[in-house]
Amino acid sequence: xxxxxxxxxxxxxxxxxxxxxxxxxxxxxxxxxxxxxxxxxxxxxxxxxxxxxxxxxxxxxxxxxxxxxxxxxxxxxxxxxxxxxxxxxxxxxxxxxxxxxxxxxxxxxxxxxxxxxxxxxxxxxxxxxxxxxxxxxxxxxxxxxxxxxxxxxxxxxxxxxxxxxxxxxxxxxxxxxxxxxxxxxxxxxxxxxxxxxxxx
Numbered sequence: 001x002x003x004x005x006x007x008x009x010x011x012x013x014x015x016x017x018x019x020x021x022x023x024x025x026x027x028x029x030x031x032x033x034x035x036x037x038x039x040x041x042x043x044x045x046x047x048x049x050x051x052x053x054x055x056x057x058x059x060x061x062x063x064x065x066x067x068x069x070x071x072x073x074x075x076x077x078x079x080x081x082x083x084x085x086x087x088x089x090x091x092x093x094x095x096x097x098x099x100x101x102x103x104x105x106x107x108x109x110x111x112x113x114x115x116x117x118x119x120x121x122x123x124x125x126x127x128x129x130x131x132x133x134x135x136x137x138x139x140x141x142x143x144x145x146x147x148x149x150x151x152x153x154x155x156x157x158x159x160x161x162x163x164x165x166x167x168x169x170x171x172x173x174x175x176x177x178x179x180x181x182x183x184x185x186x187x188x189x190x191x192x193x194x195x196x197x198x199x200x
Contacts, residue, residue, distance in 0.1 A: 004063050006156060024070075029141065052093070073108060073109055074108070088118060095118065108134040109134070116192050132177075
């Protein structure tokens with residue numbers, strides 16, 4: 001794959017009730033990043049698995065380095081407004097287009113070892129990062145706005161592992177929300193490892 005672009009690509013899908021109550025965290029994140037000068041941030045709202053497949057194709061073609069998924073999930077599948085997508089299915093859609101990219105998920109229970117095993121080994125994806133437990137919409141929005149603001153301010157050209165670990169550790173402590181950070185690893189048996197991200 002050719003060189004990626006250090007910009008953020010957001011895909012969001014929520015319930016009809018969330019839509020009625022304006023809980024689109026991804027849309028808020030998109031607007032805040034544009035306010036901070038990240039005008040190239042792309043945001044797509046979808047409702048079906050078929051739309052997800054189409055938008056993932058657009059993500060692939062965009063060469064954007066960072067993918068942010070804002071949705072509902074459990075420990076084995078993500079939800080769109082009208083469809084459920086198993087982690088295996090999501091891996092089949094995403095893994096072919098993750099070389100030299102990072103995936104961030106804002107969804108309860110989704111950033112776990114099951115999804116990491118579908119996305120990281122052999123794909124060239126650098127990492128999977130997201131909350132380790134259920135998180136409220138307001139906390140998620142505040143966390144991710146802070147995260148991307150700090151990371152892009154530190155280095156607009158890329159997110160290094162050292163800066164990622166520092167930022168996640170500090171924000172997890174500040175918001176009281178544990179974060180799971182899985183990184184690809186050529187030396188690990190499963191092709192990935194969990195990066196510690198807690199203050200001692």
